[in-house]
Structures are given as C-alpha cells and as structure tokens.
Amino acid sequence: GQxxxxxxxxxxxxxxxxxxxxxxxxxxxxxxxxxxxxPGEGPVLLIALYKAxxxxxxxxxxxxxxxTRKDSFLNISAxxxxxxxxxxxxxxxxxMRFGAxxxxxxxx
Amino acid sequence: xxxxxxxxxxxxxxxxxxxxxxxxxxxxxxxxYWYRQILGQKVEFLVSFYNNEIxxxxxxxxxxxxxxxxxxxxxxxxxxxxxxEDSAMYFCASRGGQxxxxAFFGQxxxxxxx
Numbered sequence: 758g759q760x761x762x763x764x765x766x767x768x769x770x771x772x773x774x775x776x777x778x779x780x781x782x783x784x785x786x787x788x789x790x791x792x793x794x795x796p797g798e799g800p801v802l803l804i805a806l807y808k809a810x811x812x813x814x815x816x817x818x819x820x821x822x823x824x825t826r827k828d829s830f831l832n833i834s835a836x837x838x839x840x841x842x843x844x845x846x847x848x849x850x851x852x853m854r855f856g857a858x859x860x861x862x863x864x865x
Numbered sequence: 866x867x868x869x870x871x872x873x874x875x876x877x878x879x880x881x882x883x884x885x886x887x888x889x890x891x892x893x894x895x896x897x898y899w900y901r902q903i904l905g906q907k908v909e910f911l912v913s914f915y916n917n918e919i920x921x922x923x924x925x926x927x928x929x930x931x932x933x934x935x936x937x938x939x940x941x942x943x944x945x946x947x948x949x950e951d952s953a954m955y956f957c958a959s960r961g962g963q964x965x966x967x968a969f970f971g972q973x974x975x976x977x978x979x
Binding site for chain 2: 792794858
C-alpha cells in the first residue's frame with residue numbers, strides 16, 4: 758500500500774536550533790507535500806514539491822523531493838516558538854496519504 | 866482567499882445514531898477527500914471522490930460510511946450507526962483538476978460519540 762514512514766515522531770529543541778525531518782515510502786509519488794497542524798486546526802500547506810530532485814524554500818523552511826520519488830525531507834532553520842506543532846508529510850498520486858507526523862516542541 | 870468550509874465544527878452524537886458531516890470545497894476544484902484524525906494520531910485517508918463517484922477508499926471506509934455530492938457545492942460524509950471509536954476529527958479537502966495541485970483542508974469537524 759501507500760505507506761509513508763515519517764521520522765522522528767517528536768522533537769524537543771531549543772529556540773534557534775535547526776530541525777530536520779523526513780519521510781520515506783515504498784511507493785512512488787508524483788507530488789510530495791509538507792503540512793503543519795496546530796491544535797484544533799486542519800493541516801495547513803507549507804511546501805509542495807512536484808519534481809524529483811526539486812529543492813524548494815519557503816522562508817526558513819526548505820524541502821526536497823527525493824530523486825527516487827520515494828522520499829522527502831523538511832528542514833526548519835533557526836527555529837522560533839511559533840514553529841511548535843505537528844508536521845506531516847504527504848505523498849500524492851491520485852489521492853494523498855499522510856505520514857504519522859513529527860511533533861515539534863521549541864523551548865524558548 | 867477561497868477556502869474549504871466544514872460544518873458543524875463540533876458534533877456530539879449518541880452511539881448508534883447517524884451523522885452527516887458537511888463540506889463546501891473550493892468552488893472550481895474537482896477532487897474531494899475525507900480524512901480522519903483520532904486525537905493525537907495521524908491523519909488517515911478515508912475516501913477520494915471525482916466525477917461524482919468514489920475513486921478510491923481505504924479499509925476504514927466500510928459500509929458504515931458513504932459520501933455524496935448532492936448539489937454543485939456540498940460534499941457530505943454520512944456515518945451510519947456511529948460507534949464510540951468513530952470519535953475523531955474529520956477533515957474534508959479539495960484540489961483542482963490538474964495533476965500537480967495541492968489539496969486544501971477545511972478546519973475539520975470534531976465528532977464525539979457518547
């Protein structure tokens with residue numbers, strides 16, 4: 758099936774530190790997406806990647822679509838307290854499947 | 866900015882009752898989805914809908930569930946005979962018709978079955 762393995766499950770970091778999380782799958786996807794979810798809210802799109810090898814930035818966020826189309830990573834540089842939340846990767850072919858999420862805690 | 870809207874934001878229902886969760890996708894979108902998120906857990910795919918029919922569904926989406934697009938704007942998820950374990954956030958999402966388009970999510974409906 759289209760299982761996505763996301764790691765790490767959780768991270769506790771100090772404000773100012775960089776963060777890295779990734780997703781892998783046995784399936785090939787046409788699009789990789791990264792979402793952030795805050796308590797009581799729906800997932801909000803951060804970055805969308807459309808081509809194998811693509812590297813895209815959105816402010817302090819950088820994400821890459823793996824060459825094999827089976828993986829992606831998200832980096833957050835110089836974390837701040839409002840980065841707190843759950844980050845989900847999602848792979849999309851016809852429908853979209855999510856990783857289990859990385860819960861990020863940032864200590865001031 | 867166009868957005869996906871879901872109603873109600875919170876629904877409490879008794880076990881065994883039927884519930885209908887409503888979604889209004891972004892108006893020019895063609896692909897519609899329902900996802901479920903049990904508290905503190907991952908977002909799980911339930912069903913995708915395109916061209917007035919289900920295009921894919923997960924093992925979670927059994928005979929208890931059904932979806933409908935009754936008119937040009939609404940997309941509903943019906944859960945028959947709710948169980949305690951159906952308690953979760955239910956998210957609707959939609960995306961445009963091209964292959965390389967991202968999905969946008971509603972704020973979710975929190976369903977509590979008591």
